[in-house]
Amino acid sequence: MSIEFYDRNSESFFAQTVSADMSAAQNRFLQHVPRGGRILDAGCGSGRDAKAFVGQGYEVEAFDASAEMVRLAAAHTGLPIRQMTFQDMQWNRYFDGIWASASLLHVPRAELPGIMSKFKRALRPGGMWYVSFKHGASDRDKDGRHFTDMTEEALRTELKAMQDLEVVEIWVSEDVRPNRASEFWLSGLIRRVASASSLEES
Ligand SMILES: C[S@@+](CC[C@H](N)C(=O)[O-])C[C@H]1O[C@@H](n2cnc3c(N)ncnc32)[C@H](O)[C@@H]1O
Numbered sequence: 001m002s003i004e005f006y007d008r009n010s011e012s013f014f015a016q017t018v019s020a021d022m023s024a025a026q027n028r029f030l031q032h033v034p035r036g037g038r039i040l041d042a043g044c045g046s047g048r049d050a051k052a053f054v055g056q057g058y059e060v061e062a063f064d065a066s067a068e069m070v071r072l073a074a075a076h077t078g079l080p081i082r083q084m085t086f087q088d089m090q091w092n093r094y095f096d097g098i099w100a101s102a103s104l105l106h107v108p109r110a111e112l113p114g115i116m117s118k119f120k121r122a123l124r125p126g127g128m129w130y131v132s133f134k135h136g137a138s139d140r141d142k143d144g145r146h147f148t149d150m151t152e153e154a155l156r157t158e159l160k161a162m163q164d165l166e167v168v169e170i171w172v173s174e175d176v177r178p179n180r181a182s183e184f185w186l187s188g189l190i191r192r193v194a195s196a197s198s199l200e201e202s
Contacts, residue, residue, distance in 0.1 A: 016177065026052055041062035042089075042103055089122055128190070132186065135151070151186065
């Protein structure tokens with residue numbers, strides 16, 4: 001359901017988000033990604049962050065499930081943005097960093113473990129993964145979108161069930177968009193660590 005929302009409201013969503021100042025979270029993430037490394041922007045929306053990462057010298061791939069957001073993000077970034085879903089992800093140990101800003105929040109909670117394991121698989125050991133969700137404990141449908149809200153405890157529980165991940169930090173912040181300061185976000189930085197087993201899952 002959420003994807004149709006973005007197809008129908010692409011222009012207004014683009015306008016509301018393309019100039020949001022995400023530099024604080026971007027900098028927190030980038031300090032863990034080697035200079036010039038390969039970053040995936042998963043559920044890139046406007047392409048705002050993909051463009052910022054390219055501007056800082058990173059090699060960037062980006063995708064979104066919404067055809068209309070892909071069109072706008074490609075025009076904004078000049079990158080070949082792919083139209084695909086998290087479910088389609090097949091990368092294996094490929095990225096130094098994965099940026100999932102406000103995108104996993106549309107995955108139903110029961111589907112998160114399967115999707116999150118695809119993110120882990122796509123990261124190189126040592127790679128860094130940024131996630132953000134709306135802060136809270138609800139599972140809710142609002143105006144044509146599904147939201148899986150997250151608390152620190154719930155995120156830690158999700159991650160604990162997966163092997164070879166280390167929480168670097170989790171923090172709560174206000175929305176950076178004008179007039180949204182009453183909305184709070186839960187963000188996390190998670191590192192894929194080398195597996196203890198020599199027969200690592202791929
Ligand atoms: C709230 S927007 C966030 C966009 C951007 N990352 C940002 O921070 O501004 C959520 C984005 O995730 C995309 N999305 C939602 N579910 C997805 C899925 N299963 N696979 C890929 N993209 C998805 C939507 O199309 C939308 O562009």
